[in-house]
Amino acid sequence: MNLERLVRRQALSHPVRALLTVGAVAVAMFLLCFLRSIVTSLDAAVKESSGRRIITASAVSLFQALPASYSAAIAEVDGVATVSRFTWFGGVYKDPENFFAQFGTDPQLLLDQYPEIELPAEHKQAWFDDKRGAIVGIGIAEKYGWSVGDTVPLLGTIFPRAGGEPWEFTVRGVYRSTRANVDEMTMYFHWTLLDEALESGESMGPRGTSVYLIRLDDGWEGEEVAQAIDDYYAGGPQRTRTQPEAAFQADFVNMMGNLPTFLGMIGAAVLVAILFGVVNTMTIAARERLRSMGILKAMGFSDRVPIRLYLMESTMLVLIGGGLGIGLAWLTQPGLRAMFGTFIPVYQVAGETYLAATVACVGIGLLAGLIPALRAARLRPVEALRRGA
Amino acid sequence: MARRLVPFSYPLRSLAVRWQASLLSALGIAMSIAVLCGVFALRSGFQALHAETGAKDVVVYMRKGATSEGESGIPLDRVNTYRVMPEVARDEQGQPLAAGESYLALFLAKADDLGLVNVPIRGVEPASLKIHGKAFRIVEGRALAFGSDEIVVGRPISRRIHNCQLGDTLLVNVTPFKVVGIFDHDGAYQSEIWGDVDRIAAALDRPMRQRVVARMAPGVDVAAHIARIADDKRIPSKAMTERDYFIAQMGFLGDVLVILGNLLGGILGIAAMLGAANTMLAAVGSRTREVGVLRSVGFGQTAILLAFLTEAAVIGLAGGLIGCLMVLPLDGIETGTMNWKTFTETAFAFRVDAPLLLTAIGVSVALGLVAGLVPAWRAAWLRPVEAMRRG
Numbered sequence: 001m002n003l004e005r006l007v008r009r010q011a012l013s014h015p016v017r018a019l020l021t022v023g024a025v026a027v028a029m030f031l032l033c034f035l036r037s038i039v040t041s042l043d044a045a046v047k048e049s050s051g052r053r054i055i056t057a058s059a060v061s062l063f064q065a066l067p068a069s070y071s072a073a074i075a076e077v078d079g080v081a082t083v084s085r086f087t088w089f090g091g092v093y094k095d096p097e098n099f100f101a102q103f104g105t106d107p108q109l110l111l112d113q114y115p116e117i118e119l120p121a122e123h124k125q126a127w128f129d130d131k132r133g134a135i136v137g138i139g140i141a142e143k144y145g146w147s148v149g150d151t152v153p154l155l156g157t158i159f160p161r162a163g164g165e166p167w168e169f170t171v172r173g174v175y176r177s178t179r180a181n182v183d184e185m186t187m188y189f190h191w192t193l194l195d196e197a198l199e200s201g202e203s204m205g206p207r208g209t210s211v212y213l214i215r216l217d218d219g220w221e222g223e224e225v226a227q228a229i230d231d232y233y234a235g236g237p238q239r240t241r242t243q244p245e246a247a248f249q250a251d252f253v254n255m256m257g258n259l260p261t262f263l264g265m266i267g268a269a270v271l272v273a274i275l276f277g278v279v280n281t282m283t284i285a286a287r288e289r290l291r292s293m294g295i296l297k298a299m300g301f302s303d304r305v306p307i308r309l310y311l312m313e314s315t316m317l318v319l320i321g322g323g324l325g326i327g328l329a330w331l332t333q334p335g336l337r338a339m340f341g342t343f344i345p346v347y348q349v350a351g352e353t354y355l356a357a358t359v360a361c362v363g364i365g366l367l368a369g370l371i372p373a374l375r376a377a378r379l380r381p382v383e384a385l386r387r388g389a
Numbered sequence: 390m391a392r393r394l395v396p397f398s399y400p401l402r403s404l405a406v407r408w409q410a411s412l413l414s415a416l417g418i419a420m421s422i423a424v425l426c427g428v429f430a431l432r433s434g435f436q437a438l439h440a441e442t443g444a445k446d447v448v449v450y451m452r453k454g455a456t457s458e459g460e461s462g463i464p465l466d467r468v469n470t471y472r473v474m475p476e477v478a479r480d481e482q483g484q485p486l487a488a489g490e491s492y493l494a495l496f497l498a499k500a501d502d503l504g505l506v507n508v509p510i511r512g513v514e515p516a517s518l519k520i521h522g523k524a525f526r527i528v529e530g531r532a533l534a535f536g537s538d539e540i541v542v543g544r545p546i547s548r549r550i551h552n553c554q555l556g557d558t559l560l561v562n563v564t565p566f567k568v569v570g571i572f573d574h575d576g577a578y579q580s581e582i583w584g585d586v587d588r589i590a591a592a593l594d595r596p597m598r599q600r601v602v603a604r605m606a607p608g609v610d611v612a613a614h615i616a617r618i619a620d621d622k623r624i625p626s627k628a629m630t631e632r633d634y635f636i637a638q639m640g641f642l643g644d645v646l647v648i649l650g651n652l653l654g655g656i657l658g659i660a661a662m663l664g665a666a667n668t669m670l671a672a673v674g675s676r677t678r679e680v681g682v683l684r685s686v687g688f689g690q691t692a693i694l695l696a697f698l699t700e701a702a703v704i705g706l707a708g709g710l711i712g713c714l715m716v717l718p719l720d721g722i723e724t725g726t727m728n729w730k731t732f733t734e735t736a737f738a739f740r741v742d743a744p745l746l747l748t749a750i751g752v753s754v755a756l757g758l759v760a761g762l763v764p765a766w767r768a769a770w771l772r773p774v775e776a777m778r779r780g
Contacts, residue, residue: 014674017667024663031656060562060593061493062507062732063459096456160454204452205462206597236563237594241496254504255727255734266424266653273420273657277664280413284671287410 003305007312010289018317021281025321025361026328028274033329033349033357034336035263035270040350042253042260048181049246053113054222056212056229057248059241065208066238068195074212077228079220084109085191085209091154091167093144099341100140102154103210104191107135113215116182123148123173131193133172137184139345141174143338148172152187159194159205167203181249183345214242271360274318278368282314286372293376294384303377310373315365322361326354395683395692400700407672411704414668414760417661418708418753419715425654426716426741426749431724432646434740439639442576443632446611447520450601450618450626457638457731458492461627462597465489470624471601476614478606480519487603488514491586493593494733495561498551506727506734508550510540510561511578512586512598520604525578530555530570535585538592541570543579545736549725553582564592577635580725580736602631641729658756661708665760669701673768680768681776690769697765698758705757709750716741 011018056074058064065087075083089102107128111117119127119135126148127133136146146152153166161167169189177184197203216225226242233240243251286293293306329349337347404411450471455461468489471477477485491512496505515535518525533541540559547553547568552560557568559582566584573579590596605611615628629637673680680693720741728735 014670017670020663020667020670024660027656027663028660031653059496061495063494064593064595090460092456155454157454157456157460160452164453239562251505255506255732259726269420269424270657273417273660276413276417276420277660277667280410280417280664281667283413284410284667288671288675 003308003312007309007316010285010309011313011316014285017281017284021278021317022321022324024277025274025318026324028270028277029322029325029357029361030328030332031325032267032270032360033326033353034332035267036353036356037329037347037349038344039260039263040353041344041347044180044346044348044350045183046181046246046249046253048179049244049249050181051222051244051246052216053245054214054216054226054242055245055248056214056226056240056242057210059230059239064238065206065210066212066240067208070233070240071209071212073232074214074229077225077232079217079225079228081215081217082109082113084113084213086211086213087191087194087208088158088210089154089156089189089194090158091156093152093154098144100185100187102134102187102189104194105188106191107188109213110188113213114182116177116179117175118178119173119175123175127172130170130172131190132168132170134169134187134189135173135175136171136187138174138176139184140187141171143341146171146174148174156203156205159198159203161197161203162201180346181245185341185345211248271364275364275368278314278318278364279371281317282310282368282372285313286310286376289376290379290384293379294381297379297381298385306376306379307373310376311366311369314369315362318361318365318368319358322357326357329357330354393688393692395688395696397699400696400703403672403676404700404703407668407675410668410671411707414661414665415704415708415711417664418658418705418756419711421654421657421661421756422709422712422749422753423715424657425650425752426712426745427719427739428646428650428653429745430716430719430739430741432643432650433742433745434724434737435646435726435735436639436643437740438575438577438579438735438737439635439643442524442574443630443635444524444604445630445632446605446609447631448603448605448611448615448628449631449634450603450624450628451599453619453625453627455627458599459494459731461599463489463599463601465596465598467624468598468601471603474603476603476605476609478604480516484516485603486516486520487601488516488520489586489598489601490514490517491590491593491595491597492599493595494731495582497553497559500549500551500553502551506550506725507732508546508582509580509731509733510582510584510589512589513583514586517583517602520602521574521578524576525572525574527570528573530568532570533583533585534569536588537585538564538566538588539569540566540582540584541572542568542582543736544571544573545579545723545725546582546734547571548723549734549736561589561592562594564588566592577638577735580734601626638728638730642726642735645729654752658752662756662760665701665704665708665757666763668704669697669761669764670767672700673697673764676768677771677776680771681773681778684771684773685777693771694765694769697768698761701757701761701765702754703757705754705760706750708757709753712753713746713749 058066071083084106087104091102127135148171150171152169155166198207222244229242230240333348340347451461472485472487477487479485494507494509497508533539542553558565618626618628719739721738723738725734725736
């Protein structure tokens with residue numbers, strides 16, 4: 001007696017019902033993968049961060065610039081190899097909806113400190129040589145159709161130009177990133193260009209630097225260097241908080257508040273909904289099959305056969321649906337990445353999500369098959385034959 | 390005879406016979422309705438905080454080009470230029486109701502020790518309190534004494550943030566400030582900390598103001614004034630009414646919640662609908678003989694169709710009611726999330742109101758009906774004789 005074949009036959013005895021169940025599971029599993037991926041993608045930037053870089057920012061406010069004079073003092077601290085400056089520019093490209101990050105920074109230091117940024121050698125030199133030059137991530141270059149040599153106008157919001165006209169940057173390079181902690185949706189330009197414009201009055205806005213990025217000397221631990229910097233500025237003029245790159249990135253995720261919890265709760269509701277759906281299908285199926293189960297038992301099959309039949313059928317239904325949903329999650333990655341844009345620049349479905357979703361499918365399948373299976377096992381053949389219509 | 394309808398009790402009793410399957414599909418619909426309602430209750434609480442609270446005769450001025458207070462900067466000497474504008478209302482002593490306010494989102498620790506959030510600290514002048522009038526009220530402790538290192542804290546913030554209870558001391562950069570009062574505000578100010586603008590500017594080493602806020606004198610054409618000030622020679626400003634200012638702050642998060650709510654509700658709704666369709670298909674399948682009998686005693690196709698549609702609608706209705714019951718306890722629960730527009734922690738309460746619940750029930754009945762459409766159609770087109778033989 002071939003059990004697998006019987007399972008297949010039974011599952012397909014009502015093709016519409018099987019289809020509806022598979023569809024419902026597929027849709028819900030896709031949603032589950034999607035929700036989980038938002039959380040893991042946000043975390044990915046944190047996990048991939050380098051332990052050899054620490055970041056000094058204001059301890060008072062995310063929006064408070066540090067004095068430019070700090071960079072010389074930080075460079076003197078033992079364990080500091082290089083210090084680069086990053087200023088959040090906050091410019092608007094044509095429309096405020098076109099949001100992407102722009103930083104004024106020290107070009108050579110940036111590329112030294114971030115081997116993750118891949119830029120062709122000729123682009124590097126061209127950027128170093130052009131004071132108005134900028135490099136952009138492949139993501140925004142594709143989104144806005146920029147290529148090397150193009151001029152990008154950005155209207156200053158924190159740093160408006162005195163005449164009200166936009167800033168103009170020339171694209172000198174397009175970079176790619178090799179790790180998730182560096183996104184491909186950012187624009188970098190010369191920090192000195194901004195500082196000189198503020199000095200001369202061509203631009204308004206706060207002087208200074210949003211953060212200092214420090215690469216550690218070999219043999220030094222981030223914690224002691226960070227402590228030394230923060231102690232030095234404990235009495236002001238601006239208190240600093242220095243932390244590893246990972247912790248700095250994690251702060252941003254935490255600021256989203258209880259987003260992971262919130263999405264987790266919805267995910268749980270989805271799981272319960274899938275379970276209900278499959279239990280429903282299996283209950284209906286079991287009701288209709290009372291008589292055939294009775295026949296099986298009357299023929300002398302043990303209790304284990306109906307149990308296995310139901311467990312296999314429900315697991316099969318869930319796995320097919322789940323497989324479709326998981327496949328959909330895999331297929332939609334590029335589209336969703338484009339949709340999220342700068343919000344989650346590295347959206348992707350992690351390997352552990354595929355695994356967790358598959359495990360969830362098997363679990364739901366077994367659980368949903370259990371109720372009719374146990375009922376069928378307890379069934380007395382005569383009764384089943386009489387009751388089943 | 391052809392117009393006779395199947396009595397209403399028939400679908401109800403049929404549901405009761407198959408109560409397990411009916412309940413499971415209703416629960417499936419309930420789940421999707423609960424998620425949909427939960428997200429929309431969140432949005433509606435957030436929206437209530439911003440949309441209905443700002444004053445229409447209070448104007449907020451920021452530096453031209455700035456899209457939020459955080460980006461704006463107005464030099465101190467310009468603030469007086471705003472004060473003497475003829476459109477500005479005056480109090481009983483003849484003082485202009487205009488104030489230069491500073492604004493900075495501070496890193497503060499959450500009371501539950503789960504990391505840092507951005508909480509705005511606003512430096513205000515005595516005139517600020519008069520401008521905001523009754524919307525701003527001290528509910529605990531006392532009002533701010535100008536000239537000293539004191540702060541008053543919005544009620545939800547005092548609970549959510551460390552060192553913000555009455556009597557606590559909060560370190561602002563390197564200066565300790567004492568919490569002397571807790572205030573309430575119907576709008577977004579309830580998520581802020583207020584102190585004397587001069588003391589706060591000194592503590593933060595930020596001499597600039599971020600905005601000027603002014604109450605307009607009665608009879609002033611506010612829209613014309615806003616248009617004029619945009620291209621003013623001395624103080625070109627991005628100006629808007631306080632009401633519009635709050636609405637502008639809502640932008641992104643409000644949109645995200647709408648998209649999220651629709652997306653989640655839609656996807657779950659489809660899944661729940663497929664489940665309900667299954668139940669209805671099985672219901673029709675197992676009652677083939679009954680349908681045959683009904684048809685042969687003279688009930689028409691329409692009557693059969695309506696009977697099964699009613700059954701499906703009742704499943705939807707039950708799901709909707711259960712879903713609403715599930716979200717009802719959320720009403721009034723205070724929560725906080727980051728407002729992506731300002732990047733600051735905003736505290737607000739879930740809001741489950743009658744329109745939301747009614748919409749939810751409407752949606753769930755519709756889900757039930759759509760799920761019942763094909764099965765009901767199938768039942769209506771059964772041929773009586775065959776149905777009786779087959780069943």
